[in-house]
Amino acid sequence: MKRTLGTCYYPEHWPTELWAKDAERMVDAGLTWVRIGEFAWSRLEPTPGDLRFDWLDQAIEVLGKAGLKVVLGTPTATPPRWMADKHPDMFAVDVNGNPRGFGSRRHYCFSNAGYRAESARIVELFAKRYGDNSYVAAWQTDNEYGCHGTTLSYSDAALQAFRKWLREKYQTIDALNLAWGNVFWSMEYNDFDQIGLPNLTVTEPNPAHSLNFRRFSSDQVVSYNRMQAEIIRKYSKAPTSHNYMGRITDFDHFKVGDDLDIATWDSYPLGFLEDRVGASVEKQRAYARQGHPDFQALHHDLYRAVGKGRWWVMEQQPGPVNWAPYNPAPLPGMVRLWSWEAFAHGAEAVCYFRWRQAPMAQEQMHAGLLRPDRADAPAMAEAKQVRDEIAKAPDVAPAQAPVAMIFDYDAEAAWAVQPHGAGLSYFCLFFETYQALRKMGLSIDILRPETRDFSGYKVVLAPGLMHMPEGLKQALTQANSVTVIGPRAAARDGEMTIPTPLPPALPGLDVTVDRVESIRPDTPIAMQGGGAITGYREMLVGGAEVGLVAEDGVPVTMSSGNITYLGAWLDQAGMSRVLTPVIEAAGLTALSLPEGLRLRDTATERFWFNYGTEAVAYDGRQFAPASVTRELLPE
Amino acid sequence: MKRTLGTCYYPEHWPTELWAKDAERMVDAGLTWVRIGEFAWSRLEPTPGDLRFDWLDQAIEVLGKAGLKVVLGTPTATPPRWMADKHPDMFAVDVNGNPRGFGSRRHYCFSNAGYRAESARIVELFAKRYGDNSYVAAWQTDNEYGCHGTTLSYSDAALQAFRKWLREKYQTIDALNLAWGNVFWSMEYNDFDQIGLPNLTVTEPNPAHSLNFRRFSSDQVVSYNRMQAEIIRKYSKAPTSHNYMGRITDFDHFKVGDDLDIATWDSYPLGFLEDRVGASVEKQRAYARQGHPDFQALHHDLYRAVGKGRWWVMEQQPGPVNWAPYNPAPLPGMVRLWSWEAFAHGAEAVCYFRWRQAPMAQEQMHAGLLRPDRADAPAMAEAKQVRDEIAKAPDVAPAQAPVAMIFDYDAEAAWAVQPHGAGLSYFCLFFETYQALRKMGLSIDILRPETRDFSGYKVVLAPGLMHMPEGLKQALTQANSVTVIGPRAAARDGEMTIPTPLPPALPGLDVTVDRVESIRPDTPIAMQGGGAITGYREMLVGGAEVGLVAEDGVPVTMSSGNITYLGAWLDQAGMSRVLTPVIEAAGLTALSLPEGLRLRDTATERFWFNYGTEAVAYDGRQFAPASVTRELLPE
Amino acid sequence: MKRTLGTCYYPEHWPTELWAKDAERMVDAGLTWVRIGEFAWSRLEPTPGDLRFDWLDQAIEVLGKAGLKVVLGTPTATPPRWMADKHPDMFAVDVNGNPRGFGSRRHYCFSNAGYRAESARIVELFAKRYGDNSYVAAWQTDNEYGCHGTTLSYSDAALQAFRKWLREKYQTIDALNLAWGNVFWSMEYNDFDQIGLPNLTVTEPNPAHSLNFRRFSSDQVVSYNRMQAEIIRKYSKAPTSHNYMGRITDFDHFKVGDDLDIATWDSYPLGFLEDRVGASVEKQRAYARQGHPDFQALHHDLYRAVGKGRWWVMEQQPGPVNWAPYNPAPLPGMVRLWSWEAFAHGAEAVCYFRWRQAPMAQEQMHAGLLRPDRADAPAMAEAKQVRDEIAKAPDVAPAQAPVAMIFDYDAEAAWAVQPHGAGLSYFCLFFETYQALRKMGLSIDILRPETRDFSGYKVVLAPGLMHMPEGLKQALTQANSVTVIGPRAAARDGEMTIPTPLPPALPGLDVTVDRVESIRPDTPIAMQGGGAITGYREMLVGGAEVGLVAEDGVPVTMSSGNITYLGAWLDQAGMSRVLTPVIEAAGLTALSLPEGLRLRDTATERFWFNYGTEAVAYDGRQFAPASVTRELLPE
Numbered sequence A, B, C: 001m002k003r004t005l006g007t008c009y010y011p012e013h014w015p016t017e018l019w020a021k022d023a024e025r026m027v028d029a030g031l032t033w034v035r036i037g038e039f040a041w042s043r044l045e046p047t048p049g050d051l052r053f054d055w056l057d058q059a060i061e062v063l064g065k066a067g068l069k070v071v072l073g074t075p076t077a078t079p080p081r082w083m084a085d086k087h088p089d090m091f092a093v094d095v096n097g098n099p100r101g102f103g104s105r106r107h108y109c110f111s112n113a114g115y116r117a118e119s120a121r122i123v124e125l126f127a128k129r130y131g132d133n134s135y136v137a138a139w140q141t142d143n144e145y146g147c148h149g150t151t152l153s154y155s156d157a158a159l160q161a162f163r164k165w166l167r168e169k170y171q172t173i174d175a176l177n178l179a180w181g182n183v184f185w186s187m188e189y190n191d192f193d194q195i196g197l198p199n200l201t202v203t204e205p206n207p208a209h210s211l212n213f214r215r216f217s218s219d220q221v222v223s224y225n226r227m228q229a230e231i232i233r234k235y236s237k238a239p240t241s242h243n244y245m246g247r248i249t250d251f252d253h254f255k256v257g258d259d260l261d262i263a264t265w266d267s268y269p270l271g272f273l274e275d276r277v278g279a280s281v282e283k284q285r286a287y288a289r290q291g292h293p294d295f296q297a298l299h300h301d302l303y304r305a306v307g308k309g310r311w312w313v314m315e316q317q318p319g320p321v322n323w324a325p326y327n328p329a330p331l332p333g334m335v336r337l338w339s340w341e342a343f344a345h346g347a348e349a350v351c352y353f354r355w356r357q358a359p360m361a362q363e364q365m366h367a368g369l370l371r372p373d374r375a376d377a378p379a380m381a382e383a384k385q386v387r388d389e390i391a392k393a394p395d396v397a398p399a400q401a402p403v404a405m406i407f408d409y410d411a412e413a414a415w416a417v418q419p420h421g422a423g424l425s426y427f428c429l430f431f432e433t434y435q436a437l438r439k440m441g442l443s444i445d446i447l448r449p450e451t452r453d454f455s456g457y458k459v460v461l462a463p464g465l466m467h468m469p470e471g472l473k474q475a476l477t478q479a480n481s482v483t484v485i486g487p488r489a490a491a492r493d494g495e496m497t498i499p500t501p502l503p504p505a506l507p508g509l510d511v512t513v514d515r516v517e518s519i520r521p522d523t524p525i526a527m528q529g530g531g532a533i534t535g536y537r538e539m540l541v542g543g544a545e546v547g548l549v550a551e552d553g554v555p556v557t558m559s560s561g562n563i564t565y566l567g568a569w570l571d572q573a574g575m576s577r578v579l580t581p582v583i584e585a586a587g588l589t590a591l592s593l594p595e596g597l598r599l600r601d602t603a604t605e606r607f608w609f610n611y612g613t614e615a616v617a618y619d620g621r622q623f624a625p626a627s628v629t630r631e632l633l634p635e
């Protein structure tokens, strides 16, 4: 595989005369890909039915003739203003019951039939017109599903669709009442048409109600995307993709990915550190100009799974962004580091967002490869350095990682519905476990929860999987891997009910969660021998072998053979105490990397990344700040 | 009086076959009482008029025959879904104008006439059917009035009822305008029908408007409850009760209690410490697994007053709950300690909530005496220990306490309307005063503000009584007790206006509040000799004898004979300086108990409770952590 | 000019019998002015058309005959309740779409035509009746425009008026689309009637949309006020005024002031320190009873500019107020200090709010010169001291200050729309710059952004002027003053777009902002030699002379001749390093005043104000706490 670079371009923002010059400079900068079109609906159809595709024809031609490959985005993320006149009910509704109206982007409800039909129409127009255009080398459906909290909509369209979804799932209202436990608090329904959306209740709604609404909402995204993908496939052989936003986890990306060829995502390391990583203030300060050392890596691994191996960074931060609470400039060298890190994790392409900073509208303070006055911005030089380094680099040699972690969007939903302790989330548990492995120098594959074949993995981890189908329990406990399950794994059946026998009820492992507690962040429970429980704990009983034990004598881990159940959310020291013996039992080596230094292996190369602002020494090597270091692995 | 134990049971949640076995285990555990029915409406009337009481008949029979006494709750806290079709206007409306809909509980507005009629109908069905059932030994109306902020409703039903209430109170609109001072800011009304609810104003509404709305809202709860109580009394001789929730203070419990025989309340020490005690973070950490050492005691004393001597704990926390920000497990021994503390304060019964943890719906993470799989949960052993200890204990000998504090729900409302300083509340002032007394080892009676006979009390305290009717002023200043009044006592007339002569205008005490200030928490004012003013201060002038003085020379206390006026909110050190001489002047002894140790006297016994996690020594005795110690008092 | 005192009085709050006695005591206290009428509509027109002006006639006569001059306020800030029946659409609507209803004050939308007509009617009634009343010596339109967030209204009336305003401004929808850059995210409109208000969008609206809405909203205030002023002028020769509230900056006070003769403002130093100054907690604690040492001064200088030289304090805090989070009493001496500080800055009059504390309604806890029981409150003695001091003082001799700062309400709006970093505001930048100058002992004039003649000023500062018209750029860079421009100056064109050539593009100064970043408050960037960048930074490039430099080598200031561009928000130490050489280059002396000590010069006198709670020594002088010291300047 050839590593490639690209950028996001908006010909509609600039005079036609500028396009050829821009294309030439893109090629000169070593870019292969140019994504266009995804926000251009108002220029393609300024009033209903008045189609103006000529400029887009011309833009594709200018870019293509210059030697660039076009990724063409369908423009459904930003319907024009006239759409709201045709479909006044098209807007999503927020949790307080207010419509989320026109004036920015993503102003539509996935359940609105009128807007679905309009989307199908415009996608078909795109697909027909450019389906066999040789410059159009890939497709993107919509953009950033779920961004700005747009997965969940409390609209009337959503309500009607939710009732239909429930009717199909449960068939009878008695079945639903039984599954949800609606006898509790007299919440029983007589008919599907009595069911409301789980907002605006006096106190919290039934968690089964909320979880089903989240599953339904995820399904709406999946079916909306499938509609677009199927239309494109009718007319084009070019691969399809969607561009996901970082830490948007409220729909099932794996299921969206099933209908597409490639997964792409947006990597904004500095913006994310400020607005969604959830790092401590100390880390936010230490990495303010570099980003969190593990957050991008996790997403790279996740989208490699979502894309079934084929994935890109579609929007790579090139300088300060406009949307985080604070928007610093990256440390010199970081744009290069981020680019190479994506390649080390197997990216086919890294595209910078955006070509030239726009002087107007919402993102006027978002840096590009060029300044608004067309001069080079600082990122340009780093992009060109990456271009030169790619040219000299050996071919990509992807490899299965030795360690696997199961990531489950449904578990994220279940935890969101019932965190049990303030601030607890599945994503955070997963991310902290991932960080502990990364600090040990391990390369990781992320697996979807439908995985049943774990062959090739020396270690498999399944933290926080609230619901584990029997098949997964069987597969995991019978795998040849060393396996760590928990905490809060198999804690609920498929309907958000505590099963009997009590969790985790894993085949071959005599462990039962007798009781669960959540604890204040300022009252961690020390473990005998070091490390501590934070946030969440299960009291384990049973005949399995006790491993780590809390200072009050309650077991924290219990094992049988290759299977360990972990009954607590641990701090990093505790996580290391659980994982080190597991890693070593699997025949792997657990390193102890210094702060800010990370590595990632391909089949042939080891990449070192120093996210720190200071040089570090490790194992006889010196790593400059904000640096990338490549070594050939011994064959 | 015989001390008794009980539990809350939901036969509708479990297979019929399980009931007899459950009943047998309850009896075996030494339980006397079983509360049922209060959330069961959808099973009793699955569709309008389709009555299915047979299962409840059977449940009562099974439980009764096993030897248990049934407390039967009316199911009005959770109307079924079909009720919303019959009465679409039944919902309360929140302060922002959003209806608080179906999907959890307490989804009704006290002012809705349609729902009142439905409530009367179902209560009459209950009362008629079980009024002379020998197993039904007590009644409960509804459950936890006001929980989840449901006392105040901004619905149209509330608006109409409020106007009617005002018309009855003021007769003419001129009288209302005058009483409220509506000439201010041209707020005068021409007609009662112009009056709105005090939400959604540009800046704060007239405090008289807000206070009247709170008084009205309280009256709506009282009349709704009276309606239920009167129906039950028509058909049954068994005592009636309501089950109140901790620190729900926005309606007048004394007035609700006037229509009932027994007051019961819900004691969730760990949940409360996290979500409503208002303790410092240090205290929240120190008592995370024990609860605040004074919060339960205050409620025990309060509900003894509300129940006119007859009171229970209806829901005693037996393990982690589900609803607090953090939900830790109690320290071993605390379930026993909490049970005995209730008995020491005079409880007739302590009932554990709930019998068995429900695997489904909102409270699936709420511990019970049994686990969801029917095995004993940890609390069961402690409950059985209490059972055994009760059996060996001497008979209960209640006694009037030497110290009384007046608690006024109307003052709580007035402070809520006009705290004057951020975070100041009547409840907190009362609670901090109560704590200061408890640390001195004093047993306390709580009195309602209508009290005029204080005989038998050596000390009476009246902090924060914003409005004091003349009769109360007279009775208090003429009592034989040593009396401490203030701060912020008699500060307003009955209509939230500053009276002339200026407050407190107490007979026989030449003290005037010249001026009032609230201060930042980080700018306490030291007193000469120790202790400090925090939050709120009055500048006292007049001829009475000056007691404590602030460092700037302004008097903090002034006295004449037995009457002291306290003109500031003091920290605990300052409170001790005010109260110690008062206690001693009354011939009582002011102890200085170590952190976490508390005591409570009955006529014949002294109970010691160590809420601490460490053993403490005091006065030659040793107290284990989380322990109860009983001594016979010298006769 | 003669310095005068006054007070705010509400005859409608008190029995008629009391008026003469009150008037006599006012005169005795040395008061010249009495403001009345501004909240009295419901007493003047209790039902529509039923006019009852007789009591106001009488009140004016009683006050006037006693020797007082009346300032008569139009009562439009508090329309009576019946107005809402006549004009149910009169209310402003908040950003969430909720009407802001009756029950307090300022409950009207500036765009509502019905309420405008009612306002014109009542103002005409006032003006006709009292236009030639000799006791009415000045007029006030309405009261505190914008207070309680009432400038921005999201009502339908505002929507319609906004569309009309846009149509007039842009003429064609294409022009608007182009100006706003609506091609971005397909936000293009086909018609003005498609434009909504910039609330309730999915993510942030177009900043050009928001800024235009803020400009429109400001214009609505201006035209509403002009309507009142023009009516009054038809009937009266007495000067007109409006009374502005501190730090209400969301409409253009200069433009309102253009239609009036005098500007007055409300000086509540303690309330402001708690609720709007934005000072650190340490400063809030240190000055809790004195107020911020620079906040009042800034407003004095600002309203001197708004009033084109004629300005008053209309409401001077005399004791604790009721509306701040905490409401402490002022330190003894502060009421006198605040009064003299206003005079030192050129106030014609200082009026205390209010004469007597009201016992009822919203402001019952707001102190006055009298207590509610008519006794003197503590402020009275200080007011009388000021009276005596005025009598002995030399005549006022106003002088142009040596230093000028440009204040631009439109820049405040632009920063509010796009702060770029959390917590950054134009006002704060301006205020911190102003503080740095004040600590150097400088007297400052504030200039409006339309100023083109800077003659007489030795130093001119223009921080944060997001948009600078060419004329201002020319005038500033050609002035004889030493000039400091930036940061974030000329950063946008008039339509909130980044201009090319890139900012600041100042004539004769070769400086370009290459890139902009905002930084976390906990990651300041040190400057070489001392001081630090906080919050906001620009990377400066170009051929101008580099001045201060950040530790990473990026220039912080660049200069040519008398013009310096400052490319960062600096801390006070950094500000001092920028300003000291500038001040000295202009031939002025930069003092270094001790904490809490400030000065202000008139033509003949130097006033020293010690805001501290401790005595301070400076330059051989001793200053008592909370003291005013006057010295004659050498001629």
Ligand SMILES: [Zn+2]
Pocket: A144, A266, A315
């Ligand atoms: Zn994006």
Ligand SMILES: [Zn+2]
Pocket: B144, B266, B315
């Ligand atoms: Zn309860």
Ligand SMILES: [Zn+2]
Pocket: C144, C266, C315
């Ligand atoms: Zn005011």
